[in-house]
Amino acid sequence: MPSSVMPTSRKGGSRPSPTAVSAVGFCKSYGDKAVLDGIDLRIPAGSVFALLGPNGAGKTTAVKILSTLITADSGELSVGGHDLATDPQSVRAAIGVTGQFSAVDGLITGEENMLLMADLHHLPKAEGRRVTAELLERFDLVDAAKKPASTYSGGMKRRLDIAMTLVGGPRIIFLDEPTTGLDPRSRHTMWGIIRELVAEGVTVFLTTQHLEEADELADRIAVLNNGKIAAEGSADELKRIVPGGHVKLRFTDPGAYRSAASVLGEAVRDDDALALQIPSDGSQRELRSILDWLDAKSVEADGLTVHTPDLDDVFFALTGPADAPDQPKENAR
Numbered sequence: 001m002p003s004s005v006m007p008t009s010r011k012g013g014s015r016p017s018p019t020a021v022s023a024v025g026f027c028k029s030y031g032d033k034a035v036l037d038g039i040d041l042r043i044p045a046g047s048v049f050a051l052l053g054p055n056g057a058g059k060t061t062a063v064k065i066l067s068t069l070i071t072a073d074s075g076e077l078s079v080g081g082h083d084l085a086t087d088p089q090s091v092r093a094a095i096g097v098t099g100q101f102s103a104v105d106g107l108i109t110g111e112e113n114m115l116l117m118a119d120l121h122h123l124p125k126a127e128g129r130r131v132t133a134e135l136l137e138r139f140d141l142v143d144a145a146k147k148p149a150s151t152y153s154g155g156m157k158r159r160l161d162i163a164m165t166l167v168g169g170p171r172i173i174f175l176d177e178p179t180t181g182l183d184p185r186s187r188h189t190m191w192g193i194i195r196e197l198v199a200e201g202v203t204v205f206l207t208t209q210h211l212e213e214a215d216e217l218a219d220r221i222a223v224l225n226n227g228k229i230a231a232e233g234s235a236d237e238l239k240r241i242v243p244g245g246h247v248k249l250r251f252t253d254p255g256a257y258r259s260a261a262s263v264l265g266e267a268v269r270d271d272d273a274l275a276l277q278i279p280s281d282g283s284q285r286e287l288r289s290i291l292d293w294l295d296a297k298s299v300e301a302d303g304l305t306v307h308t309p310d311l312d313d314v315f316f317a318l319t320g321p322a323d324a325p326d327q328p329k330e331n332a333r
C-alpha cells in the first residue's frame with residue numbers, strides 16, 4: 001500500500017486545526033539501511049497521533065528526528081510551525097519529549113529533578129518552585145517528592161518524566177512508548193494523563209506497540225513498516241482495510257450443524273468443534289439475514305459470536321514476519 005498523506009482532522013471537528021507536525025518525504029538511513037524511506041505526515045494541533053510498528057521499524061528514529069535529537073537525511077519537516085532544519089531552537093522550545101531516553105536522574109529526588117528542569121527552562125526560582133509543587137501534586141508524586149528517583153516504581157518514574165516535560169509548558173509532546181513495562185493500572189493512569197493533556201489543547205505524538213493503546217487514545221494512527229507508512233487512518237478506518245470479520249455459529253446437535261453447513265456454502269467448517277465461520281462485516285443487516293435464514297430452516301444454533309477485525313489484525317496484515325525489520329544497532333549513539 002503506498003504511503004500517502006491523508007487528512008488528519010480531529011474526530012467531530014468542524015474547522016481544520018492548524019498543523020502541529022508536518023513532514024514531507026523525510027528519510028533517514030544507517031549505512032545502507034533505509035530506516036525511514038520517504039515519510040509524509042500531517043498532524044493537526046490538539047490531536048493524538050500514534051505511530052505503530054514492529055520492533056526496529058524506525059519509530060524511535062522518527063521521534064528523535066522530529067524532536068531535534070538527530071537530523072534527517074532529507075525531507076521537509078516542521079514542528080510547531082518551525083522548520084526543523086533552519087530553526088531547531090524554536091522547535092525545542094515548543095516541544096517536550098519523554099520515553100525510552102528518559103531525562104530522570106535517579107540519584108536526586110523527584111523534586112530536585114523537577115527544579116533542575118525549571119532551571120533549564122530559565123524559570124525564576126519562585127516560579128520554578130510553584131510549577132514543581134503543582135506538577136508533583138497533579139501527578140500524585142507529593143509523598144515521593146523527597147525520595148531519590150531511583151527508588152520510584154516504573155509508573156512513578158514515567159509520571160515524573162512527563163511532569164518534568166511539562167515544566168516548560170510544551171504545546172507538542174512526543175511520547176516514545178509511554179506505557180511499555182507498566183502494569184494495567186499504571187497504564188490506565190498514563191492514558192488519563194494523556195487525555196487530560198489533549199483536553200488542554202496539547203498535541204501528542206505517540207509511539208507504541210500496544211495496539212489497544214493506539215485504539216484508546218489516537219485520533220489518527222500510522223503503521224510504519226519497512227521504512228514506509230504502510231497505512232494511515234483512524235482506528236476504525238484501519239480496521240476496515242483488513243478482512244477477517246466473521247460470525248461464528250456454534251452447535252451442539254451434529255444434525256443441525258450438518259444441515260447448516262450444507263446450506264451455508266461460504267462458511268468455514270470446524271467439524272470437531274461443530275462451529276461455522278461465516279465471513280461478515282458484523283453489520284446489523286448481515287446479522288439479521290443470518291438469523292432469518294436460521295429461523296427459516298428451523299436450525300437452532302447454540303451460540304453466535306461476532307468478530308470484527310481489531311488493530312491486531314491490521315498490524316499482522318500490514319507488518320508481515322518475513323520482512324521483519326528488527327536489526328541490531330550498528331553504532332548506537
Ligand SMILES: Nc1ncnc2c1ncn2[C@@H]1O[C@H](COP(=O)(O)OP(=O)(O)OP(=O)(O)O)[C@@H](O)[C@H]1O
Pocket residue numbers: 030035053054055056057058059060061062209325326327328329330331332333
Ligand atoms: N545509531 C544507530 N546506528 C545504526 N543503526 C541504528 C541506529 N539507531 C537505530 N538504528 C537502526 O534503525 C532501525 C530502527 O530503530 P528504532 O530504534 O528507530 O526502531 P523502533 O521502531 O523504535 O523499535 P523498538 O520498537 O524496538 O523501539 C533499527 O534497525 C535499528 O537497529
